[in-house]
Amino acid sequence: MRIEQLEYLAAVTQYGSLRRASEHLHVSQPALSEALTKLERELGVPLLDRRRSGARISREGLDLLRNMQEVLEAVARLRAAAGAQAGAARTIRIGTVNAGTASLLLPAVRRFQDLRPESTVEIRNLQQSEIETGLAEGVLELGLVNLFDGDDVPPELEATAVRHGRPVAVLPAGHRLTEGEAVTVDDLRDEPFVGMRAGYLMHRFTHRLFGSAPPATWHSTDGAEMGKMMVAEGLGLTVLPDYSVIDDPLDRVGLITSRPIVGDRTTVTMLALHRRQARLSPTIRELIAILLDLAGTPDCPRLAS
DSSP, rough: OOOOHHHHHHHHHHHSSSHHHHHHHHHOHHHHHHHHHHHHEEEEOOOEEEEEEEEOOOOEEEEEEEEHHHHHHHHHHHHHHHHHHHHEEEEHHHHHHGGGGIIIIIIHHHHHHHHHTEEEEEEEOHHHHHHHHHHTTSSSEEEEEEEEETTOOOEEEEEEEEEEEEEEEEEEETGGGGGGBBHHHHHHTTTTTTEEHHHHTHHHHHHHTTTTTOOSSSESSSSSHHHHHHHHHOOOOOOEHHHHHTOOHHHHTTEEEEEEEETTTOOOOEEEEEEEEESSOHHHHHHHHHHHHHHTTOOOOEEEO
């Protein structure tokens, strides 16, 4: 059971229908319905009376509503007390996949620290599923992940598109393939390769790219940062989002470079994720704004879940 599920049911009661509640909460109606269906299964009672004309709270839901409101009131008091105890100093907990850490997140944290010296930041390098779970459970305040077109964002999270890019081949400086403007999939097959382990976005991409004929030598690692270091050491080539390579410290000092992959039109988007709630804290809003500014994305497009 999650707090937002209780908040969803309270909104259905307040606004009279699932449709009006979804409009007020800025949550899609299917996502709202799915969350309440999960709560119904957990409690073992029907909370909504679903008809062709729409869904409204059921009699059983009304019987439980007072208890739910007491829980929500207790949560509000707890949050207020925690906010008062936090005082001037506060730690922002960020979960990130490696792809955006060196080139974007670290410069953003440096600027954020200049603006809010009273705040501290805790950065955790995690896989996307771990970040999504941490945000939903309140363990993290902000997450940076990468998605392909068509990938879904969990309904309890809100996403802001920070960067758009394409997968590129990452090569050590001076490699013979740097003489061309692009590399082919066969070029990559003929070289030792550094792949991401299962659970990373680029693991999915490279297996789709190579199909049934992968490179003969395939090293594996956790995350883009180690992958780039392995490339710099001459252990093989890898494939990463272009924004993970451009302006990376290893790229700036001339140890690695990148080339587009011939025939590939895949797009990848870096998203800033946070838990869906009525009011986003000023510190998280400010940090997202810094990320957008550094990424050259002046607007703040919110993506539907």
